[in-house]
Amino acid sequence: MPVVQPARAKGRVMPRIRELRGAAGITQQELADAALATRQTIIAIEAGKYAPSLELAFRIARALGAPFEAVFGFDPDAD
């Protein structure tokens, strides 16, 4: 009987915070304060080292005044 391997989940969130923040002229600290996060968390998210919770992601999008999908893209094929 063949063994069925479960499909490995793929995909990666691709934040575009740095570009949008630069365009809006907002510093990391200002964004952190507006999103109720620390500056280190904003740095980690921008660097792709930390995936924020939905609540924080929405707060960041709201602070940047941009739609959620514009701030957090998703690459379904990335490992």
Add this chain to the structure above:
Amino acid sequence: MSLAFQRTMLSLGAAVAIWGYFAHRMLDGVRVVDQAPGKVLWAFMAVVVLFVIAEAAIAGWAGVRQRAEGGIAEDERDVAIAAEAGRWESGVVLAGVNILVLHAILDAAYAGHALPRIDLTHMPTLVFALVSVLFAGHLTRLTITALRYRP
């Protein structure tokens, strides 16, 4: 270098120094010195007091720095890092205690074995082993925390 990283490194340095002091009080080379219970209790209490003083001083320093810098003191990432580091600490303490338990059982069952001996019937050795397991867990937690906060 973030305040959280600096605070973790200070705690790590303090923990290593305090464990070093404890080892200095308890060891002669690699052997645990035979000591009266009162002396062992004094060494243990000194470790607890030094630990509390060091952590209180570091927390106070970090609090002053945080107020000066402003902004949010802690968010979900800090909580996630603390939770991950706590899981590592629990794992190390669990492994350490299990090793001591297995060692005690196997030591009784195979008295002539060639492995390094830990005489857990010797009170200072037992105290040193248990406190060292606690320190190993604590140092693991701080190391994981420092790795997650590293610049």
